[in-house]
Amino acid sequence: MRILLIEDDALIGDGLKLGLTKSGFSVDWFQEGKLGFEALQSAPYDAVVLDLTLPKMDGLDILQAWRRKNEDVPVLILTARDTLDERVKGLQSGADDYLCKPFALVEVIARLQAILRRRHGHVSPLIEHGMVSFDPVKRLVLLNNEEVILTSQELKLLELFLNNKERVLSRNLIEEKLYNWDDEVSSNALEVHIHNLRKKLGKLFIRTVHGVGYALGKEDEKN
Known part of the structure; x- marks a missing residue:
């Protein structure tokens, strides 16, 4: 599974890329919003892990622009914006899941696997x-x-x-x-x-x- 990771924090991004790679994902990591937005056109990604507060282009703007273009790639928002209104807005904008920072890597992986399982129509984890x-x-x-x-x-x-x-x-x-x-x-x-x-x-x-x-x-x- 190939994952597009858009996260501007170097420490968080490095940890996510390493952890996801060890869990069997191929990961492309971008730290700038606009580059991450454009990257979706360059490879057949299975899912996106998307921060919201990004340089050049806000993560919510990225998601909304993708959905307007009928890009149906599954998106897991991973952000420090943790209010109820922000979580609801993210999901209503087209996110498949929403996880707030700080987070546990194992939960990110589990949520990604659940999204991908639904995407491929698998009821059982096997x-x-x-x-x-x-x-x-x-x-x-x-x-x-x-x-x-x-x-x-x-x-x-x-x-x-x-x-x-x-x-x-x-x-x-x-x-x-x-x-x-x-x-x-x-x-x-x-x-x-x-x-x-x-x-x-x-x-x-x-x-x-x-x-x-x-x-x-x-x-x-x-x-």
Whole structure:
């Protein structure tokens, strides 16, 4: 999951980026409101963590402008504006959730995961496909009820496919979802990760759609 973080406080932003990255998110962090506003057009973000008091452009103005443009990306407001009126205004302006500072990192992560779960229509915290079960919170993968150890990038790739069960994903989209702008990506990295997932979860778990990209195999296919 790729997250857009817009937060001008260097200490808070650094902690959020580090904590979210450790929890399996790819994070792009902007400290200026206008740059953060424009960044939404540059990558397929899954969610936004948005401060309100920002230089150049206020966070509430950013949110309202996105919603006027019918940008439906989920937004978690994270701010020191903690009055009831301000919380109500934020939610009525289109935020999916509102959390006041100071905050606990684990709660930010939990709220993001809840937003994303609703976004993808998952009622249960577990995502299942055939004999594979994935817990996004614990970053735990089971195959036939036995744990499978995946690397952080393999986990991100698995989560991406499980959240897009009916879609064929292009190579470009997959890479944009997996990596942030700071990552250095080798030309064959994606093929290596897909090869490793097939090796660990079954050769038919991910199918190649020639000339288009990749997709999950059918749930009842035998590997």
